[in-house]
Amino acid sequence: MAQELRASRCPRCRRLVVPPASLCPDHPVKMEAAVLPPLGEVVSFTTLHSPPEGFRAPLHLALVELAGGARARAASASPPSASAS
Amino acid sequence: MTRFGRRNEDLPDLMAEAALATMTDAGVEHPAALVVAAMNPEEFTGEGNYGSLLGTRLGLSRVPAIRVETATSSGAAAVYTAYAAIAAGLHRAILVVGGEKMSHLATPRASEIIGRSIDAHERGYGTTMPALAGLITRALMHRRGVTLREISQVAVKNHAQGARNPFAHFQEPVKLEAVMESRLVADPLRLFHCCPISDGAAALLLTSDPAGSPRRVRITGIGQGADTIAVRYRSDLTTFAATQAAAQAAYRMAGYGPERVEVAEIHDAFTPFELISLEDTGLVPPGKAGRATLDGETAVGGRLPVNPSGGLKARGHPLAATGISQLVELTWQLRGTAEGRQVPARVGLAQSIGGLATNNWVTLVEARR
Numbered sequence: 001m002a003q004e005l006r007a008s009r010c011p012r013c014r015r016l017v018v019p020p021a022s023l024c025p026d027h028p029v030k031m032e033a034a035v036l037p038p039l040g041e042v043v044s045f046t047t048l049h050s051p052p053e054g055f056r057a058p059l060h061l062a063l064v065e066l067a068g069g070a071r072a073r074a075a076s077a078s079p080p081s082a083s084a085s
Numbered sequence: 086m087t088r089f090g091r092r093n094e095d096l097p098d099l100m101a102e103a104a105l106a107t108m109t110d111a112g113v114e115h116p117a118a119l120v121v122a123a124m125n126p127e128e129f130t131g132e133g134n135y136g137s138l139l140g141t142r143l144g145l146s147r148v149p150a151i152r153v154e155t156a157t158s159s160g161a162a163a164v165y166t167a168y169a170a171i172a173a174g175l176h177r178a179i180l181v182v183g184g185e186k187m188s189h190l191a192t193p194r195a196s197e198i199i200g201r202s203i204d205a206h207e208r209g210y211g212t213t214m215p216a217l218a219g220l221i222t223r224a225l226m227h228r229r230g231v232t233l234r235e236i237s238q239v240a241v242k243n244h245a246q247g248a249r250n251p252f253a254h255f256q257e258p259v260k261l262e263a264v265m266e267s268r269l270v271a272d273p274l275r276l277f278h279c280c281p282i283s284d285g286a287a288a289l290l291l292t293s294d295p296a297g298s299p300r301r302v303r304i305t306g307i308g309q310g311a312d313t314i315a316v317r318y319r320s321d322l323t324t325f326a327a328t329q330a331a332a333q334a335a336y337r338m339a340g341y342g343p344e345r346v347e348v349a350e351i352h353d354a355f356t357p358f359e360l361i362s363l364e365d366t367g368l369v370p371p372g373k374a375g376r377a378t379l380d381g382e383t384a385v386g387g388r389l390p391v392n393p394s395g396g397l398k399a400r401g402h403p404l405a406a407t408g409i410s411q412l413v414e415l416t417w418q419l420r421g422t423a424e425g426r427q428v429p430a431r432v433g434l435a436q437s438i439g440g441l442a443t444n445n446w447v448t449l450v451e452a453r454r
Contacts, residue, residue, distance in 0.1 A: 025313050052193065061211065061220070074210070
């Protein structure tokens with residue numbers, strides 16, 4: 001497991017995004033590099049029974065909220081659990 | 086518009102069928118301009134340059150043509166483009182045509198092409214449109230208390246209404262148990278909560294000429310709203326900010342709010358989206374759409390008939406045809422010619438979702454006095 005996640009922070013609105021992006025989604029300004037702990041809260045999850053080519057069914061997908069409000073996408077071959085990160 | 090469903094004709098022929106029916110109905114043989122909506126014909130059919138391709142196929146090769154694309158709301162975007170050109174005084178009569186042809190491809194292939202409207206990073210995890218809809222549905226159920234029965238009743242209602250629409254892809258009613266027990270697609274979303282892959286085309290003739298047929302209806306408001314292509318950039322999964330912004334713009338332009346709307350065509354690509362959209366447009370108070378659906382308020386015969394056409398769920402969803410077909414249905418409803426599914430209404434609202442609610446539209450139409 002990664003020890004930290006690379007992210008970007010908007011110098012104007014302080015918004016955090018992962019993975020790093022060059023410009024803020026809400027302002028045409030250059031974002032600054034940031035790192036986040038690889039821990040978060042599952043916002044929602046689903047199990048996809050007909051995944052696209054290159055993925056095995058069932059595919060478990062989750063949206064995870066990280067520190068500072070950044071949201072990350074996660075995929076797993078096993079069902080999500082409360083301790084998964 | 087054409088009948089939606091599995092069609093053997095190619096896309097230009099489907100678009101021509103819809104266009105000729107509309108031009109005949111409007112009594113216009115030679116529009117001043119052509120606006121064509123097609124989401125992804127290059128990948129679905131191998132052909133591009135769709136404005137010119139269709140102009141020549143229609144016998145309108147010298148008529149200026151533009152192709153418009155905003156993913157699954159491309160049809161509504163084409164109506165907006167034509168409306169803006171007329172409002173600017175550039176033209177007096179514009180033909181708007183939209184369509185898609187997909188059913189000749191295997192479903193995983195068609196789904197992959199549709200899914201290219203999703204953020205590339207999110208797609209990299211295997212995310213598809215149904216997967217995003219599954220995430221949204223779980224959040225809706227967990228955070229807003231929406232029930233499986235409520236999202237399933239949307240399918241039951243729209244199938245019952247589609248059964249009375251000769252243009253619909255599905256013309257058979259379905260039972261609530263069949264919806265709730267259909268196979269899981271993206272847990273908790275099941276097969277009968279999802280719209281089909283359909284072929285078809287739809288067309289409208291927009292004109293600034295107030296004379297002529299009393300059967301014309303008037304666009305009183307039209308608005309667009311946008312949101313991030315990356316769903317992970319959004320703080321709330323249970324509302325679509327793009328619909329809310331589009332609705333506000335349309336109501337502001339019309340000079341009235343949702344209280345005057347008497348019939349609506351809503352983008353139910355996944356049935357929970359009908360519940361979200363009814364609240365985003367203000368047609369139903371927050372948190373009440375599921376209950377209103379179970380109570381029959383949104384059925385034909387109810388307080389506010391929603392998707393008398395059958396919606397995307399039953400009429401079908403040939404992507405770029407959909408936003409136009411919603412306004413075709415409302416035109417028929419406001420004229421009083423929606424045989425078999427007619428509702429009493431003078432003001433209608435159409436709402437169209439592009440991508441995963443990245444580029445949405447709300448259009449208000451009124452019967453002429």
